[in-house]
Amino acid sequence: MNDTSAMGVRRFGRFNWLGLYTLAERETKRFLAVWTQTLMAPLVTSALFLSIFTLAIGPARGAVMGVPFLQFLAPGILMMTVIQNAFANCSSSLMASKVQGNIVDTLMPPLSPLELVLGYISATVLRAALVAAAIWLGMALFVGAGLAHPVWALVFVVLGAMFMGGLGLIAAIYATKYDQMAAITNFVITPLSFLSGTFYSTASLPPVVRTLTHWNPVFYLIDGVRYGMIGASDSNPWLGLCVVSAVTGGVLWLCWYWFRRGYRLKA
16 A cells, blocks of 8 residues: 555655545545535434424423523534534445445555545544534524533544544444444444433433443543533543543554554455
């Protein structure tokens, strides 16, 4: 995968910025080409969730963490949508390349494993940021969602996109057919996102369930965005930042290692 000369020096320098930009641009154009599925559909899904909770519960639920229930709910729905789309962005692209047999078009260019990972992840972060911004704008207009700590919200959205994008790459590398990918999505990603405090505060859970929830890294992503939007959270945001940074680093390292080894990528 590396383009080297007789002296062992890469023709494109120590870091192939042009190759990285080209891969990121390809991945960005890929999801923009079907924007109704990648950008519009998440907005509709988020609106449906809010509509259902408004009709089913509405103001009768009372305040949670000092804010109306729908404002409490908004960050969880936003982050749940972001992480699901981040996972889908990387996993669908790489999985399609493997199944269609054109993965060689990605592996043969002079791109190092690090550049491959960064190329996929950068496009995923962009998609996640666009989805998050659009959902927040809609929630600000119709639910009154704010931004108590904008930097915290942005940091957790970016880390969430990197973490779930990395998991998407791992799943796509490991899976050999779409059935396996669907199983990973249904039995791993969906439970992680739904059972992470998206729709409730963990303070109301039994102690054992609360402890198990705190072992879920997605909980800290949702809790961090909730802190960024409403200024309140179930855990210390600094703890969440440390946990999410650590697991994201571990996931991206595994992506790099598997690309470097060509695990399940090379014939």
